[in-house]
Amino acid sequence: xPVRSSQQLRDNVGQLMIMGFDGTAVDQRxxxxxxxxxxxxxxxxxxxxxxxxxxxxxxxxxxxxxxxSIFRCVDMEGGTVDRFRDxxxxxxxxxxxxxxxxxxLYRKHGAxxxxxxxxxxxxxxxAPCLDLGLEASRKALGSRTISADPEEVVKYAREFLRGLxxxxxxxxxxxxPGLGGGAVDSHLGLPEVSRTWKQAWDEDLLxxxxxxxxxxxxxxxHVAYPKITKNRxxxxxxxxxxxxxxxxxxxxxxxxxxxxxxxxxxxNGASIENAAVGTLEAGCDMFLVCQKEEHVWRAYExxxxxxxxxxxxxxxxxTKARRVRAFKDRSLxxxxxxxxxxxxxxxxxxxRNVWEFTEEVRLSALATRERVPR
Numbered sequence: 001x002p003v004r005s006s007q008q009l010r011d012n013v014g015q016l017m018i019m020g021f022d023g024t025a026v027d028q029r030x031x032x033x034x035x036x037x038x039x040x041x042x043x044x045x046x047x048x049x050x051x052x053x054x055x056x057x058x059x060x061x062x063x064x065x066x067x068x069s070i071f072r073c074v075d076m077e078g079g080t081v082d083r084f085r086d087x088x089x090x091x092x093x094x095x096x097x098x099x100x101x102x103x104x105l106y107r108k109h110g111a112x113x114x115x116x117x118x119x120x121x122x123x124x125x126x127a128p129c130l131d132l133g134l135e136a137s138r139k140a141l142g143s144r145t146i147s148a149d150p151e152e153v154v155k156y157a158r159e160f161l162r163g164l165x166x167x168x169x170x171x172x173x174x175x176x177p178g179l180g181g182g183a184v185d186s187h188l189g190l191p192e193v194s195r196t197w198k199q200a201w202d203e204d205l206l207x208x209x210x211x212x213x214x215x216x217x218x219x220x221x222h223v224a225y226p227k228i229t230k231n232r233x234x235x236x237x238x239x240x241x242x243x244x245x246x247x248x249x250x251x252x253x254x255x256x257x258x259x260x261x262x263x264x265x266x267x268n269g270a271s272i273e274n275a276a277v278g279t280l281e282a283g284c285d286m287f288l289v290c291q292k293e294e295h296v297w298r299a300y301e302x303x304x305x306x307x308x309x310x311x312x313x314x315x316x317x318x319t320k321a322r323r324v325r326a327f328k329d330r331s332l333x334x335x336x337x338x339x340x341x342x343x344x345x346x347x348x349x350x351x352r353n354v355w356e357f358t359e360e361v362r363l364s365a366l367a368t369r370e371r372v373p374r
Contacts (some may be wrong), residue, residue, distance in 0.1 A: 052087050091354055
């Protein structure tokens with residue numbers, strides 16, 4: 001029999017959600033949504049971004065509406081995943097930077113992005129990708145992956161993360177357990193990766209093993225490994241992958257978050273309600289709902305309803321909420337005061353820094369190619 005939910009229970013449920021929304025300002029509708037749901041964080045996309053000053057104001061007002069520390073998030077990798085190309089210029093892709101072979105430039109890549117994001121009010125970047133650059137996923141992932149060699153992925157990602165940390169940005173390793181062997185874009189459908197456990201452990205999972213102490217978040221993908229799991233369910237709903245592999249075998253102790261539940265890779269096989277409940281039951285600490293505000297509400301209400309009906313699940317949610325709050329309490333990146341809004345001069349400096357870095361990458365890659373024997 002459902003019981004009336006307490007404010008504490010509602011707050012716990014909201015703490016586990018990072019939500020996307022429509023609009024470029026915190027209007028009355030969005031303020032009401034934020035104050036009702038009390039999400040653990042918000043994430044912006046290009047639909048929310050017009051200028052650097054407007055972006056800063058949007059994040060500032062979202063933070064004020066909630067009144068507590070939140071993850072202010074964006075996906076910013078450079079290349080094809082660049083939410084600010086119209087604001088501050090086009091940042092080179094991970095692949096472009098990796099072609100230089102320069103660990104200094106890998107770190108500069110992270111620092112450049114981190115400095116840009118911090119100036120606009122963010123504290124969390126869902127990057128870098130640890131997916132292997134395999135032929136199967138070339139069309140789906142393109143320049144987001146840097147190499148088929150997991151050791152090269154580790155070198156790039158470790159330095160990129162150091163650059164982010166230098167600018168007080170949290171990073172996120174994605175997309176666990178790896179999209180490199182899948183041909184389908186998980187935004188559209190569920191990729192299936194035909195790799196054995198030994199292949200996955202030695203290659204796809206090696207970056208997670210090597211970097212397990214370097215990232216605040218690991219993002220779990222909507223991807224199936226049927227040879228390993230003997231089923232075609234997504235890793236994002238799999239206790240075996242999240243608890244069994246990521247937590248127990250790899251020993252990761254940071255926060256685990258699902259990829260966007262508003263993607264075909266999970267919604268083609270589950271409702272948004274079942275996906276939200278299922279990813280928490282599988283072991284995720286938090287979940288993303290990024291695209292449709294209706295789905296944000298439905299996911300929240302489904303988790304709340306499950307808590308009301310099942311005390312065991314309510315206890316799980318309470319434990320996860322305490323874990324998220326404890327992380328925020330000890331995170332210097334989250335506790336750092338929001339920087340002042342960037343001036344027009346600061347935005348021009350961002351653009352110049354992007355151009356200078358792009359030239360440095362281009363010249364370094366050219367020099368690297370010239371050194372390679374033909």
